[in-house]
Amino acid sequence: MSHIKTILTRRLYSTAQSDLKTTLKAVIPERLQLYSHVKKDLSSHQIGTQTVGSVIGGMRGSRALLWESSSVDPNKGVTFHGLTIEECQAALPKSKHESTDPKSEMLPESMFWFLLTGKLPTQSQINTFSSELAHKGDLPEYVVKSLDNLPKTLHPMTQLSIGISMMNNESVFAKAYAKGIPKTDAWEYVLDDVINLIAKLPALVGKIYSNTYYSGKNLGTINMDKDWSYNMASSMGFTLDDSVNIKDLSKSQSNDFVNLVRLYCALHGDHEGGNVSAHATHLVGSSLSDPFLSYSAGVQGLAGPLHGLAAQEVVRFILEMKNAIGGDINHKVKIEEYLWSLLNSNRVIPGYGHGVLRKADPRFTAMIRFGDNRAEEFSKDDNLQLVKNLSAIAPSVLTEHGKTKNPYPNVDSSSGVLFYHYGLQETLFLTVIFGASRALGPLSQLVWDRVYGLPIERPTSVSLKKLAGL
Numbered sequence: 127m128s129h130i131k132t133i134l135t136r137r138l139y140s141t142a143q144s145d146l147k148t149t150l151k152a153v154i155p156e157r158l159q160l161y162s163h164v165k166k167d168l169s170s171h172q173i174g175t176q177t178v179g180s181v182i183g184g185m186r187g188s189r190a191l192l193w194e195s196s197s198v199d200p201n202k203g204v205t206f207h208g209l210t211i212e213e214c215q216a217a218l219p220k221s222k223h224e225s226t227d228p229k230s231e232m233l234p235e236s237m238f239w240f241l242l243t244g245k246l247p248t249q250s251q252i253n254t255f256s257s258e259l260a261h262k263g264d265l266p267e268y269v270v271k272s273l274d275n276l277p278k279t280l281h282p283m284t285q286l287s288i289g290i291s292m293m294n295n296e297s298v299f300a301k302a303y304a305k306g307i308p309k310t311d312a313w314e315y316v317l318d319d320v321i322n323l324i325a326k327l328p329a330l331v332g333k334i335y336s337n338t339y340y341s342g343k344n345l346g347t348i349n350m351d352k353d354w355s356y357n358m359a360s361s362m363g364f365t366l367d368d369s370v371n372i373k374d375l376s377k378s379q380s381n382d383f384v385n386l387v388r389l390y391c392a393l394h395g396d397h398e399g400g401n402v403s404a405h406a407t408h409l410v411g412s413s414l415s416d417p418f419l420s421y422s423a424g425v426q427g428l429a430g431p432l433h434g435l436a437a438q439e440v441v442r443f444i445l446e447m448k449n450a451i452g453g454d455i456n457h458k459v460k461i462e463e464y465l466w467s468l469l470n471s472n473r474v475i476p477g478y479g480h481g482v483l484r485k486a487d488p489r490f491t492a493m494i495r496f497g498d499n500r501a502e503e504f505s506k507d508d509n510l511q512l513v514k515n516l517s518a519i520a521p522s523v524l525t526e527h528g529k530t531k532n533p534y535p536n537v538d539s540s541s542g543v544l545f546y547h548y549g550l551q552e553t554l555f556l557t558v559i560f561g562a563s564r565a566l567g568p569l570s571q572l573v574w575d576r577v578y579g580l581p582i583e584r585p586t587s588v589s590l591k592k593l594a595g596l
């Protein structure tokens with residue numbers, strides 16, 4: 127016994143009289159050495175059904191999640207129940223007021239219906255559903271008051287996640303669960319919560335925008351006869367008839383903005399289950415946290431710069447680059463030099479690379495198409511032109527740099543500058559629209575998680591020493 131104690135004491139206790147950080151610093155080099163060995167020499171080794179490389183490499187290549195609504199092919203990108211973006215654009219209902227307008231975009235609520243059911247909704251089903259969302263769109267008073275009391279300097283994504291999380295006070299699922307419900311009924315309560323959550327996003331997004339940038343002024347109202355994206359645009363003050371038109375847009379610019387929200391939100395709604403926001407929502411939901419808590423976790427994941435926050439980072443990067451190259455947006459050499467300066471200072475090029483994709487993201491192309499279809503509006507937009515030039519130049523620079531497995535643009539590359547064009551120039555806000563959009567897919571899957579009665583997610587962890595066979 128005393129022998130064991132001596133060994134443990136020698137192995138486990140710090141010998142020096144040092145503080146916490148110093149003690150940690152001292153043990154890092156040895157552990158890093160072991161980590162490098164495991165990564166370099168043992169990645170292909172099998173541990174259970176996984177490779178060691180997958181365990182320490184962000185679970186790449188591990189098929190570990192059940193997800194119904196979309197899938198991502200490395201070369202072709204996302205499909206929604208097997209339909210490509212263009213097929214969805216052709217098949218999903220638009221606003222009832224613009225159903226024959228070729229420039230009007232599919233509605234995110236049509237996408238949600240499709241993601242959830244796997245069935246294409248009819249125009250009349252969507253008219254009714256848009257109206258249901260509008261009627262459920264009011265924010266509870268305590269949420270408004272709490273948002274009003276947050277510091278204006280709080281990042282809009284943090285405000286979004288707080289707002290969503292607070293509404294768990296409304297959760298019919300949480301209340302029903304507390305009373306006791308059969309497991310087989312859970313999905314119906316979850317569906318009610320999911321619809322309520324999605325319905326409240328336009329007002330929530332508008333409230334955060336107004337509080338952060340316009341001192342809480344009422345910028346617009348929800349119109350019961352309009353769709354979810356139109357109401358989001360109104361809440362932010364970007365429509366002519368239902369808002370203060372805060373950016374003084376023309377009628378056609380305001381229509382474009384609404385359609386940009388529609389396209390952006392429909393496209394960003396789902397990207398299979400492994401991305402951080404979807405996975406976080408699914409993981410938290412697996413403990414039977416209600417949809418508000420679950421999706422607020424998803425939003426917190428989306429707020430990371432390697433994931434959704436890249437939407438804001440790209441716009442900042444494009445503006446900085448334009449400045450640094452003296453506005454010479456067509457100067458290939460200057461652009462290349464700027465990219466190298468970033469890479470050489472160990473920064474990532476935002477909007478490039480992907481965990482799964484190995485070609486340009488078709489969502490990137492769809493957003494660029496949105497601008498190209500409005501040639502007159504965008505003909506003098508240097509930012510969009512720079513984004514396009516960059517997409518022709520950056521892949522060869524990143525390939526020569528030799529690190530990223532995918533040197534092509536991802537979805538975040540193009541979308542921010544489109545919003546910027548129409549006056550949404552508060553860059554820290556851009557990911558909030560992403561946050562509203564991403565509710566569609568992960569929350570539709572959450573309903574199915576409860577239909578199937580999926581268990582709590584609980585993989586097993588393993589230590590580095592064990593991976594190294596020590």
Ligand SMILES: CC(=O)SCCNC(=O)CCNC(=O)[C@H](O)C(C)(C)COP(=O)(O)OP(=O)(O)OC[C@H]1O[C@@H](n2cnc3c(N)ncnc32)[C@H](O)[C@@H]1OP(=O)(O)O
Binds near residue numbers: 434474476529538
């Ligand atoms: C909605 C979305 O989430 S889309 C993604 C949005 N994020 C961005 O645009 C941020 C920039 N891109 C990246 O950081 C990455 O490409 C990610 C996070 C998207 C994917 O990461 P991974 O799957 O690890 O990419 P990959 O396996 O190609 O990474 C290998 C190396 O290339 C580097 N790399 C990847 N992309 C880039 C990039 N755009 N610029 C510079 N280096 C890059 C990685 O940092 C990594 O370096 P390391 O070996 O020193 O750690």
Ligand SMILES: O=C([O-])CC(=O)C(=O)O
Binds near residue numbers: 482
């Ligand atoms: O799939 C991913 O990892 C990131 C992404 O593009 C998304 O979530 O839309």
